[in-house]
Amino acid sequence: MEKKKQRIGLYICHCGGNISDYVNVEEIGKLMQKEDGVLISKDVMFTCADSNQKDMIQDIREKNLDAIVVASCSPKLHLHTFQEVAKRAGLNPSNYVQVNIREQCSWPHSDKPKDATMKAVGLIQAGVKRVAYSESLENIEVEVKSTVLVVGAGISGMRSSIELARLGYEVYLVEKESVVGGHVAELEQVFMSGQNGKKIINDLYEQVKSYSNITLFTNAVMENVSGSIGNFSVDVRIKPREEISGQKEETLTLHAGAVLVATGFDPYQPKEGEYGYGTMPSVVTLPEFNEMIRNNPGKLVHNSRQIRKVSFIYCVGNRQNKGENKYCSRHCCTSTIHTSIQIREKYKDITSFHLYRDIRTYGKQEVLFEKSSRQGDIYIRFDEKEPPQIEQQGKKTLIRVTDYLTEKRELELEADLVVLVTGMEARKDSTDISAKFKIPIGNDKFFNEIHPKLKPVETVIKGVFIGGSCQGPKNITESVQSSLAATAKINALLGSGKIQLAPIIARVNQDACTWCGKCAEVCDYDSLVKTTAANREVALVNRATCAGCGICAPVCPENAIDLAQYTDSEIESMIDGFMMEIDPGEIGKAEAAVEKEVLQMREYPQMWKNILSTLNGGKKTIPEMAEELNEKKELVTYHVMTMNRYGAVVPAGMDEDEEYYYYSIKN
Amino acid sequence: MSDTKSSPRILVFSTDTISDPGIDQAGQRKIHYSPSVYVISLPCSSGIKPRWIMHAFEQGFDGVFIAADGIECSYNHKCAEYTNNIIVETQQMMKDKNINPKRIRMAALCSVCAEPFVNHMENFSRILVELEN
């Protein structure tokens, strides 16, 4: 363990008055000067202000401080700011601790200033004690390969590969089918642009081929995955092509600095008998119907019958109250309506019934919905509780449905074809892919990003990204948006050839470890492996893959694991700090002296001095002062208010319009 | 007498990305809770060592509250289970030391759970006061 820190600098923030209005920061500052190991203890008006940051750097350098503590706002706001200050002053940023005396002290306890002060003392003592045990940690630097493995050559994977190649990366594009393009290649006309899906894919394929730094593998199956950010190794088995005889199966090992998973979705496959699927010849799915349209140029014929009435049943296999597929597939309402418009243009004499639950043609796609209803499509709304019933009567297919738009009337309609609007599901093998790359999956089996809004294409596995519809239902635009976002993230990660990982990782005390394997069991990242040290079997942490969760630490029966920055001595000393007794009398007594003290405050901020000099014996309103100082009114207001509180200035009546107060220097 | 002494002293373990922001929010919105509540924030609630909790009781804390991530944990899908294991283990240790197992509590809090946090603190304080009598 490192030496306990003995030259600590402590800065306690007024935050204007946000803290000091309720917490007696000056008194605490004085009190803490007597604390063990504290060399400097200051109260500062705004610790995050540039001027104070400069002062801190100077302090660290001149007084040779070995650790610093700032008691101010939540670390979520300024932890990084002050870590940077430490760094600039040549101090290891791990030797910095931030104490939250605003969000977790002055504000919630603004009703009890005295108690707030007492609590702040506890919090600050805890911070000082914790920093005393802090260790200097170095960021973990990992060399990264400028090679990217893209899994899945659908539109998402292809677009990303092209962009990555353009940025100069070596790209391995791995596709399990014998052809590229995924589901887009199956679409005759995509909404909203009306382009031919196959053509879009062909164009992309030409581009892929034109880059020498993209290597495309088709008929390729992912096998073993190992390694971590910067250097993954993936075994890919290339199946022989049926049409080329004599080709042998081979397995290659690809190395890549980062991985983009873009494996897309599987269309929902209705169960046998679900809405008559598989049992009635006139029931098909939307993808099957799309194929039918592709293959029937002049007349729409199915089972040698001309189709005049088509009935679409929406949300099949989606938005299930009971089943696992709770989500909405987003694209299918629009796809269906688009198809319905398409068939009316293509075959003229055709009528569409839409048996739907809700229409979700969000955004710009709404115009399609209006167009379809204007062209005479019939919309009937059902509830999941009362799904339409389909019955075959001789050659006729009858549908019975309770229409929620017409007084819940039971309707009967005849259709030549029933099209089940099947949405998306996660790929059948998504669990397998998830296990290989350790990407978390949800109950719906789609891959999970770290945070849907803040980190939408990153996974908790460093270096593994997800893009396109393998994350969840997306249309083409959305799929490409997400895969290109992942592309940008990959570029940011690999761009410099090296990456810095935060040093907060688990560490094993190998002298104590007896290799019981318990830690390895709970680690979701396979970061604990068995190794031999001094002829004993012990655990070893993979510094590159450890996520720093600390879950392994409590399970170790020998207490051999510590999480950096959360060691026993750090946490336990904090607990001691909270509970240290202090004499409240000191602070009480001090309260009386506040006013006098303030007048002789060690150092007024420059702004106060400026304000005092503009007043110069007379009286002025805040707008007048702001104008004279050429400063923002809000800022001047802020300072004048605080000065008023500390008795540096006093109100001196209102102006003529009774709009503003005058202020003058207090004598 | 100030509140720090009269009301039960509670140590809260929160998590950096999920429950601690919720507790911060209670402060931002000036929703008051007892000033004898102290918070230590960690990456994940499944990383709390039972010995820390025991140390807190030894140092005079009346109760320990774990503001867990529940199913929102981004590290480990079994987080809730692991945190629960830690509590069970600690309660065993508490029994040996004659500390009422009710002095430890866990609830899932999210990053906007300001009111729920304050309510938990009130309830827990009440329970701890009842245990004293």
Add this chain to the structure above:
Amino acid sequence: MSKVNPYFAKEMKKLGGTEFNACFNCGTCTATCTLAEKDNAFPRKLIRYSILGLEDDIKSSIEPWLCYYCGDCSDSCPRQADPGNIVMAVRRFLITSYDWTRISGLLFRSLAAYIVAFSLLLLGIIGAYTADIFTKEEWVHYGHYFEMIAIGSVFLVILLPNIIRMWYFTVARKKVKFNIKVYFRELKTLFIHMFSQKRALECDDSKENRTWWLEHLLLVIGYLSLLFTTVFLNWFATGSIFIIVMGYIFSAMIFVVTFDFMMKKFRKKTQRSTTLHYSDWFFIIWLFLMGVSAFAVRLFIDLDLLQNNFWLYLFHLTVLVQWALIIVPFGKWTHFLYRSFAMYFSAILEAPENARK
């Protein structure tokens, strides 16, 4: 169980319902309509029936007759589905389905049929005149007879059975039991509405609506009075100065009001006049022509010019014959009758439970 008929919407298009397919069932029209009630989502319901082709449900609705096309629904429809317009179309559909002869069905669905029917009558009169069967006096005399006979037979042979059919669709089929007394008690509704068109006032309070109601009322009174004056008081042959003046006033009332209607429709100023079916134009123009020609004929008689300008009488007679044999039994004229009866029937249907016994 109701059977969906996807082709019915086309039928409604022929009857003048143009935009209703655009409806996405938001219910705004129902929220604005004063006829809508808690369990009666009018007019949205009518749009649903039309889209789904639920003919029987449409046939048994009375509400279309209670609607005076104030246009609030169409003004506020977010999809520009013009719900008021479908109510008009449904009314035409109802006229055709009440009519046992099915002739109105033909006339409402085909402008050509309308024109052929009108032309045939015109040719008949020209033919009869050129054949020189009657003297001029006889023409005027028989013209008067024709009026009486036509009114009687049209009423007995066509309108009365149709009203019975209407009663059957809208009341009898609902299978509600009433005491026969209710029918007598509510007769007052029939007459009050027929002569006052009071319902129109309930639609909204705007000045525009009041003017419209007043004009509509003047038209009804003028029309009925002129009918009475010409048929029973034999206006063209009378010597009573009192009757003569009355006739002038009534016929003037008709053509002034209809002229104003036409101008408004022509300028498409109000919602009511934005989407018109040809049957509406025939109705209003012929009513105007009737007023004008009757006025002119009597004026020519008084100025002793008719003998030398007998074409005028023939013109008037042609208009009259076309009116009485086409527009009255099979055209828009019936809406006047059905609307009044609809008030009557709905009053019966709405009669409180205890009053029915």
